[in-house]
Amino acid sequence: MRQPWPELDPLLAAASERFGTPAYLYSADRIEARLARLGIDFGRWFKLSYAMKANPNPVLLRWLLGRVPMLDVSSLGEVRLALANGWSAADLSFTGPAKREAEIAEAIAAGIGDIVLESLDEADLANRLAIAAGVQQRVLVRLAPDRVPKGFGDQMAGRCSPFGIDVEVAEAALRHIAALPGLRISGLHIYSGTQSLRPDAIAENWRIFIACFQQFCVALDMTPERLVFGSGLGIPYHAGDTHLDTAAVSAAISPDLDALRADPRFGATELVLELGRHLVGEAGVFLTRVVRTKTSRGSRIALCDGGLNAHLAATGQFGMVLRRNYMLHRVGGGEPTEVVNLHGPLCTSIDKLATGAMLPPIAEGDVIAIHASGAYGASASPAGFISHPAPREIWAEHGHLSDITR
Ligand SMILES: Cc1ncc(COP(=O)(O)O)c(C=O)c1O
Missing domain, CATH: 3.20.20.10 (Alanine racemase)
Structure with missing residues (x-):
């Protein structure tokens, strides 16, 4: 799996330890870099307007x-x-x-x-x-x-x-x-x-x-x-x-x-x-922790503490015609050797974060990072459904982490 977050992986680990999961982490440095890119490509014609519905x-x-x-x-x-x-x-x-x-x-x-x-x-x-x-x-x-x-x-x-x-x-x-x-x-x-x-x-x-x-x-x-x-x-x-x-x-x-x-x-x-999304989407990652693993009829399943309730879009229920896995990785890296289905904590079969993902062997306590989650994430998810804790929101700027949960 492509790993666009290698330099941030230690931050993802620190954020999930310090603030708990499920959580979104937004990298200010990445948004800054995106703004610079947009300035170079479009600044001579356009001024920008951020559609705040994205985040x-x-x-x-x-x-x-x-x-x-x-x-x-x-x-x-x-x-x-x-x-x-x-x-x-x-x-x-x-x-x-x-x-x-x-x-x-x-x-x-x-x-x-x-x-x-x-x-x-x-x-x-x-x-x-x-x-x-x-x-x-x-x-x-x-x-x-x-x-x-x-x-x-x-x-x-x-x-x-x-x-x-x-x-x-x-x-x-x-x-x-x-x-x-x-x-x-x-x-x-x-x-x-x-x-x-x-x-x-x-x-x-x-x-x-x-x-x-x-x-x-x-x-x-x-x-x-x-x-x-x-x-x-x-x-x-x-x-x-x-x-x-x-x-x-x-x-x-x-x-x-x-x-x-x-x-x-x-x-x-x-x-x-x-x-909206082009400015902030790739600057965000969703962190969800494996609560339990099991094997069902020959397939490996990892059950995570945040799923559809915390990140509706990653389950394909936010306007995706064909459900496809978001890019993701196990925090801490490792050789991908196992095919696993990732599910959230809800009692519904649509609470599925990934089907057949290739990951390193997954165990209880592992943290999964779902990429491209900075837009249409926390505010676009039915956090009230089945009353699990709402996701935290973490701000990362120059290596410093802060809890910015609303
Ligand atoms: C009026 C308007 N502005 C901005 C957006 C933001 O779209 P995107 O996040 O894809 O840039 C939308 C998306 O639905 C919209 O309807």
């Missing part, structure tokens, strides 16, 4: 202050969490297809930067609330393109979708929104595909965004302040997944972004790259 840990949010200029939030809970952790409301964009009246009202009262409108009814509601609050609210209009290229793990457009306004009806919708006195369109937003490891597919998707942005800005004679590109940048989860070559994405899209920049209509437009 809303407060320590991470505070650490990102000053390192990433914008946050995308998707609920009032996330608005409050961002504000409580030092973010300025003006630096937030608020996406989400079913924002409730109270959420929009509080976001407007807080001075949110942009509300990302996902439907016409939402626009009318936001308009009414902004007028009642005596403000003109900035909004981004989220568009749903009619096509998402092949090569994305999940797509939010190109078919019937709860997200954004279909491009087929977008011109009339934009005219309607532009006429609402309580709102001011600051720009457009598209997030139509996630988890791609293919530079050609990502570049093609961004070309679709650019074409949509141009089409509607010209149609409405808009000079947008901001255009948000939902990145779609993925991470490798499974053995055999390729590492995403962001330099190749940059090279492929460079002529299109340079041409957009050269167009006077977009010369002063702020381009924003919105991303």
Whole structure:
């Protein structure tokens, strides 16, 4: 098994001893390295916006202050969490297809930067609330393109979708929104595909965004302040997944972004790259300890203290069509000689972390490290199910460990 964590293995061992398991460990140094890479590949066009749904840990949010200029939030809970952790409301964009009246009202009262409108009814509601609050609210209009290229793990457009306004009806919708006195369109937003490891597919998707942005800005004679590109940048989860070559994405899209920049209509437009997992996913590892081993009908089984309840995505229950093992290793290393099925502690057959994993001989007390776990982990898992302890969250920075469990 590929071992992307060798230098961190002693830290993983120390963290599981000191803080217990199940636990997530997030490496600040790895996020820092990823930020540097993104700066090199995309910094000449884009500023970044971190979609905090990927990992809303407060320590991470505070650490990102000053390192990433914008946050995308998707609920009032996330608005409050961002504000409580030092973010300025003006630096937030608020996406989400079913924002409730109270959420929009509080976001407007807080001075949110942009509300990302996902439907016409939402626009009318936001308009009414902004007028009642005596403000003109900035909004981004989220568009749903009619096509998402092949090569994305999940797509939010190109078919019937709860997200954004279909491009087929977008011109009339934009005219309607532009006429609402309580709102001011600051720009457009598209997030139509996630988890791609293919530079050609990502570049093609961004070309679709650019074409949509141009089409509607010209149609409405808009000079947008901001255009948000939902990145779609993925991470490798499974053995055999390729590492995403962001330099190749940059090279492929460079002529299109340079041409957009050269167009006077977009010369002063702020381009924003919105991303979640690509920033934090590979910086996280999930640690689960073997409570018991057994052999059942000739197969070796290791039963771990955290499974689906602590890391839903690793069990394949978070939008994976075919369940495949996340990359993983036994902390402490060793020659892989044993085929083992890893299960969590729950009384359900879907609580399975790995099938047929090749590992060193596994014994009670061993700690298994599951890679690519920094996004859609702790906050995306049903920790309440069967009332086992919730996973700890550990922050690792320059070799120093701290417990940052919420
Ligand atoms: C609007 C929006 N922004 C950002 C994201 C983050 O996606 P990812 O973590 O794949 O970058 C999503 C994912 O569903 C999204 O819907």
